[in-house]
Every structure is written in C-alpha cells, then in structure tokens.
Amino acid sequence: MAKHWSRPATEALQADGLRITDLDTSATPGFKGDKKAGKELLAERTQVLSDLQEKLYANGRSGDSRSVLLVLQGMDTAGKGGIVRHVIGSVDPQGVDHAAFGVPTEEEKRHHYLWRIRKQLPRGGQLGVFDRSHYEDVLVVRVHELVPQKEWEPRYDEINAFERELVDEGTTLIKVAMFVSLDEQKRRLRERLERPDKYWKFNPGDIDERAYWPAYQEAYQAMLDRTSTKYAPWYVLPSDNKWFSRLAITELLVDALETLQLDWPPAKFDVTEQLRRLDTA
Ligand code: ADP
Numbered sequence: 001m002a003k004h005w006s007r008p009a010t011e012a013l014q015a016d017g018l019r020i021t022d023l024d025t026s027a028t029p030g031f032k033g034d035k036k037a038g039k040e041l042l043a044e045r046t047q048v049l050s051d052l053q054e055k056l057y058a059n060g061r062s063g064d065s066r067s068v069l070l071v072l073q074g075m076d077t078a079g080k081g082g083i084v085r086h087v088i089g090s091v092d093p094q095g096v097d098h099a100a101f102g103v104p105t106e107e108e109k110r111h112h113y114l115w116r117i118r119k120q121l122p123r124g125g126q127l128g129v130f131d132r133s134h135y136e137d138v139l140v141v142r143v144h145e146l147v148p149q150k151e152w153e154p155r156y157d158e159i160n161a162f163e164r165e166l167v168d169e170g171t172t173l174i175k176v177a178m179f180v181s182l183d184e185q186k187r188r189l190r191e192r193l194e195r196p197d198k199y200w201k202f203n204p205g206d207i208d209e210r211a212y213w214p215a216y217q218e219a220y221q222a223m224l225d226r227t228s229t230k231y232a233p234w235y236v237l238p239s240d241n242k243w244f245s246r247l248a249i250t251e252l253l254v255d256a257l258e259t260l261q262l263d264w265p266p267a268k269f270d271v272t273e274q275l276r277r278l279d280t281a
Contacts, residue, residue, distance in 0.1 A: 001218050002041060002044075002045055002251065002254075003033075003041065004031055004032050004033035004037050004038070004041060004212060005031055005032070005251070006028050006030055006031075006032055007029075007030040008017075008030065008242075008255065009030055009031075009235075009248045009251035009252050009255070010235070010249070010251075010252060010255050011030065012028070012029040012030025012031075013029060013176075013235040013236055013248060013252070014233065014235065015177070015224045015228045015234035016233075017236060018236055019221070020179060020217055020220055020221055020224070020236070020254035021217060021221075023179055023238060024182075024238060025137045025179050025180050025184065025238045025239060026181070026240040026241065028238070028241060028244045028248075029236045029248070030240065031244065031248070033259070035241070036105035036154065038241075038243045038244060038247050039243050041247060042243065042246055042247045045250045045251065045254060046087075046249070048254055049087075049090065049091060049167060049250050049253055049254050049257070050062045050091050050092070051092055051258065052253075052254060052258065052262065053091040053092065053127050053253075054091075054092060054095070055257075055262040055263070055264060056068065056095065056125055056126075056127060056257060056260070057092060057094065057095035057125050057126070057127075058125075058261055058264060058265055059125055059250065059265050060095070060123070060125010060126060061125060061266035062267070062268070063124070064124055064125055064265075065124035065126070065169070065170045066124060066170040066171070066172070066260060067121075067122040067123065067124055067125065067126050067128060067170065067171045067172070067207075068122070068126075068127050068128065068172045068174065068175050068253070068256050068257060068260075069086070069121070069122050069127075069128040069130065069166070069171050069172070070083075070127070070128065070129045070130070070170070070172070070174045070176065070249070070252075070253065071128070071130045071132060071133045071136070071173060071174065071175040071176065072084075072129065072130060072131055072132070072133075072135075072175060072176055072178065073132065073135050073139070073175070073176070073177045073220075074178030074179065074180075074239065075164045075179070075180070075209070075213075075216060076185070076189075076203070076206040076209060077180060077184075077189060077192075078180050078185075079178055079180070079239050079242055079245050080131050080178060081094070081131065081201075082216075082242055082245070082246070083129075083178075083245060083246065084098065084129055084131055085105055085192070085248050085251055086245050087246050088129050089126065089129070089249055091127060093124065095127055096126065096127050096128075096129065097120070097121075097122040097123065097125055097126045097127070097129070098129050098131070098132075099120035099128070099129070099130055099131070099275060100130075100131035100132060101116065101117075101130065101131070101132040101133055101136060102132070102238050103206055104116065105112060108142045108218045111139040113134060114134055114158075114162055115154070117130075117133065117134045118196035121166070121171070121204060122171065123168070124223075125135070130194065133231050134159055134162070135159070135227075136224055137152065137155055138152055138155050138159070138219065138222070138223055138227075139155070139216065139219045139220065139223065142222075143212050143216055143219050144154065148169055150192045155224075156222070156226040156227055159227055160226075160227055160229055160232075161228075163229070164229075164231060164232075165167040166232075167231045167232060170274065172259070173231075173232040174235070174252050174253065174256050175227075175228075175232060175233065175234045175235065175237050175249045176235045176237050176249060176252065177220060177223070177224065177234055177235070177237065178232075178237045178238065178239040178245060179220075179236065179238060180239050180240050181240060182210065183211070184240045186210075189202070189206060189207065197278045202274070203260065205267040224236065233249075235252060237249070262276055268278075
C-alpha cells in the first residue's frame with residue numbers, strides 16, 4: 001500500500017451499503033495526508049501506473065487478450081474530463097482506448113443501448129476509459145423518463161450480465177462514481193462562466209439539471225445498489241478535491257494492473273543469435 005493510506009483505495013471507496021445522501025464529498029477516505037502530500041504521492045504513483053500500463057500494452061502486442069476498463073460516471077463538473085486528461089493522459093496514448101458517450105446519435109438510437117458501448121470496448125492490452133457509459137441508460141434516461149420504466153427497469157440485470165461477459169473475456173472493470181456537492185458544482189459552473197478559457201465547457205442545460213439533483217441521487221443510488229457486483233464493483237469517489245480524485249483513481253488503476261501480475265513478454269526470437277547477427281551487420 002502506498003504511503004499516507006490507512007486502507008487501500010479499493011477498500012476505502014467501496015460502494016457497499018453506502019447512502020449517497022450521507023456522503024461527505026469533501027472527504028478523502030483512506031487517505032491521511034493533506035493536499036501537498038497527496039500531490040507528491042500522485043507524482044510517484046503516476047510513474048508506477050505508467051510502467052504497469054506499458055507492461056499491459058507490451059503483453060497485448062504479444063497476443064494477451066486481457067484489458068482494463070475504467071468507467072467514469074458523475075454529474076456535470078464532477079471531474080470526469082480532468083481524470084481523462086491528467087490520469088489517463090499520463091500514460092502512453094498508444095495503449096489507451098478512450099470513448100465519451102453523449103446524447104445518442106440518430107443511428108445509435110436505432111440500436112440497442114449497448115450497441116455503441118460494445119463498439120468501444122478496449123482491445124487486448126489496452127487501458128480503456130469511458131467518460132460516461134451504458135449507465136447513462138439508467139441515469140439520465142430514468143430521471144427524464146426518456147423511455148418508460150418497464151424498459152429501463154430490466155437494464156440493471158442486463159448490464160450485470162453484460163459486465164459478467166466482459167470480465168469472463170478478460171477485462172478488468174473499474175467503475176467509479178464521482179460526486180461533488182451541489183455547492184461545489186455551483187462554484188465550478190461559475191468558474192466556467194467567469195473564465196473565457198472555460199466557456200467551451202459550459203452548457204446552459206447544466207443549470208437546468210441542478211433542479212433534478214434529488215432525482216439523480218435516487219438514480220445513482222439505485223445504480224450502486226443494483227449493479228455493484230463482486231466481479232465489477234462500484235467505487236464511490238468524493239470529488240470536491242481534484243487532487244484526491246486523481247490520486248484515488250491512480251491507486252485503483254495501479255491495484256487493477258498489479259492484480260494482473262504482468263511480466264514483460266518473453267522474446268519470440270533467440271536473443272543470443274540476434275546479438276551475434278547484429279555484431280556482424
Ligand atoms: P459532457 O457534458 O460530459 O462534456 P456531452 O455534452 O457530449 O458531454 O454529452 C453529455 C450529455 O449526454 C449528458 O447530458 C448526458 O446525460 C447525455 N447522455 C449520455 N448518454 C445518454 C443517453 N444514453 N441518453 C440520453 N442522454 C445521454
């Protein structure tokens with residue numbers, strides 16, 4: 001376990017039995033250090049993550065079909081984009097399969113909701129990241145009744161079966177639900193309106209969505225209760241502190257990659273022979 005942690009992030013962030021209405025979004029569960037210590041540790045652990053990811057990629061190039069998929073869910077401004085940019089952005093982009101899921105296109109609407117998801121699954125050796133995911137189909141869809149309840153209700157079981165299939169095929173799923181407080185969201189939205197370099201992130205609809213906060217909390221709770229499984233558990237991440245979000249997700253990724261017990265793939269050629277050839281080339 002990395003220093004300053006009293007418990008591994010995989011334990012401290014477990015969703016089991018947690019009520020999100022009780023969540024302190026400014027907390028740093030399991031981490032005893034302050035912001036400075038957190039940032040220092042992040043620099044160290046980022047290097048560890050990057051080395052492990054290179055091993056995953058190297059194995060993929062040698063035919064290993066295993067992959068890791070980070071699924072990020074969270075309300076607007078929760079920091080999903082920051083995780084993609086800063087955490088995923090710290091590893092070799094060749095080994096990253098990134099996908100963001102917005103409002104479905106006309107073509108996507110004509111298909112089953114998992115159709116567009118399946119198309120973006122990480123290939124062997126890749127670190128996949130989903131900025132929003134199939135869970136939107138039990139979140140925004142449920143909150144705004146975009147389809148009737150009889151249609152979204154069976155999706156929880158269907159998603160569990162889908163994820164079981166992914167895990168059986170060799171994908172490690174890391175599902176992270178990011179939460180900021182309503183006040184912190186207001187602060188972050190205000191910042192987007194006060195800084196010209198942030199206008200591009202602002203969507204007037206984000207303000208309307210604030211009225212649906214309790215409905216979203218209910219939908220998020222149902223998602224955690226019904227789709228946190230042994231093989232694909234949810235982690236709940238208090239996200240008011242960006243440095244903590246980044247550190248915690250880095251730890252979750254390091255843990256997942258370490259669990260794969262990756263080694264460098266062996267040479268597919270005779271090393272001595274190739275050295276001899278090189279000497280005379
Ligand atoms: P972001 O706001 O994350 O920067 P976009 O503006 O491209 O990204 O799209 C996000 C929006 O798409 C969110 O409001 C989200 O609720 C919506 N969305 C995502 N998936 C679905 C879905 N399956 N059905 C309806 N809306 C969806």
